[in-house]
Amino acid sequence: MTLLDVRDLSVTYPGGAAAVRGVDLCLDAGQKLGLAGESGCGKSTLALALLRLLPAGTRITGEVLLDGEDVLTMKWGRVRAVRWAGASVVFQGAMHSLNAVHRIGDQIAEPILLHKKATPAGAKKKTGELLEHVGLPAARADAYPHELSGGQRQRVMIAMALACDPRLIIADEPTTALDVMIQAQILRLIEQLVADQDLGLIMISHDLAVLADTCDRLAVMYAGRVVEEGPARQVYEDARHPYARALSAAFPRIGDPSSRFAPQGLAGDPPDPAALPSGCTFHPRCPVALESCPQEDPVLREAGPERRAACVLVGPSAREPSETREDPDTLEEARPSTP
Numbered sequence: 001m002t003l004l005d006v007r008d009l010s011v012t013y014p015g016g017a018a019a020v021r022g023v024d025l026c027l028d029a030g031q032k033l034g035l036a037g038e039s040g041c042g043k044s045t046l047a048l049a050l051l052r053l054l055p056a057g058t059r060i061t062g063e064v065l066l067d068g069e070d071v072l073t074m075k076w077g078r079v080r081a082v083r084w085a086g087a088s089v090v091f092q093g094a095m096h097s098l099n100a101v102h103r104i105g106d107q108i109a110e111p112i113l114l115h116k117k118a119t120p121a122g123a124k125k126k127t128g129e130l131l132e133h134v135g136l137p138a139a140r141a142d143a144y145p146h147e148l149s150g151g152q153r154q155r156v157m158i159a160m161a162l163a164c165d166p167r168l169i170i171a172d173e174p175t176t177a178l179d180v181m182i183q184a185q186i187l188r189l190i191e192q193l194v195a196d197q198d199l200g201l202i203m204i205s206h207d208l209a210v211l212a213d214t215c216d217r218l219a220v221m222y223a224g225r226v227v228e229e230g231p232a233r234q235v236y237e238d239a240r241h242p243y244a245r246a247l248s249a250a251f252p253r254i255g256d257p258s259s260r261f262a263p264q265g266l267a268g269d270p271p272d273p274a275a276l277p278s279g280c281t282f283h284p285r286c287p288v289a290l291e292s293c294p295q296e297d298p299v300l301r302e303a304g305p306e307r308r309a310a311c312v313l314v315g316p317s318a319r320e321p322s323e324t325r326e327d328p329d330t331l332e333e334a335r336p337s338t339p
């Protein structure tokens, strides 16, 4: 059953240009969607827009149907309830998100008291259960954030996100600040919770390899748009859009040690939303751009079963790559990620 249906979502910051442009996404209960792309391509803006967590004056258009109810048009009172009980967010950097002067148990209990109308005893019991659920002893409720490790704090953030039994979890780079071992533990925890409770998950990362390992589906964003979407493994291992291909090549293949020594990186940076290139916004960096790409802005089109990509070289009516512009300078050799 469809849990989240995002239609033609666009977001413009006050005084700025569109950071998200016409995004369509669908997510079923129990499904995990990874959102990938370089810094600045609009991943966080998209995630925050789903719960209207953007600065005042930000223009959001389109539809965000959560269990069939449009978050963008509902009254603020309802939005506040939906933020905990409908969908909740796990941000990166737990130290900054937790309040340093309050015990973590009180911080987890707060939304339970407020939104679940629980009694203090009921909230305390639920807090203990949540802590145990994320692998911490219930007694840690008395600790202050500085008394916990980075991994433990991220577990607390996850417990908080689960406090009001949401249907959807949005995790924005949930493991970025953690070392590799703890990162793996937190990812497994999120996966397990999603499976146990049949939740929907949107996980944001710039790391395609992590997303391919954790998620069912993958959406790759560039300049505020989704440029490729499909089953996670297929997108990671056999991307159709040149940008998704370059992004995927920048990360070592899981189980293929040879790939980690010669990843290809993309030269240049994603464009500023206020100064987007004409036509396909990726064309200035694209190694296989056609002469016509500066004039054509391709929409997402079918690129195989359950797959979509926004490139004129992809799909049933794909152009011949014969007129491809040879421009080896758009690709550069990237540094090996790990020895």
Ligand SMILES: Nc1ncnc2c1ncn2[C@@H]1O[C@H](COP(=O)(O)OP(=O)(O)OP(=O)(O)O)[C@@H](O)[C@H]1O
Binding pocket: 013, 014, 016, 019, 037, 038, 039, 040, 041, 042, 043, 044, 045, 046, 055, 206, 272, 273
């Ligand atoms: N509060 C804001 N006001 C104005 N512009 C913003 C604001 N937040 C983000 N932007 C702009 O919106 C665009 C998308 O940013 P966003 O943070 O969504 O990208 P991202 O893909 O999540 O990047 P990162 O991985 O670095 O978080 C960028 O050009 C950014 O400068």
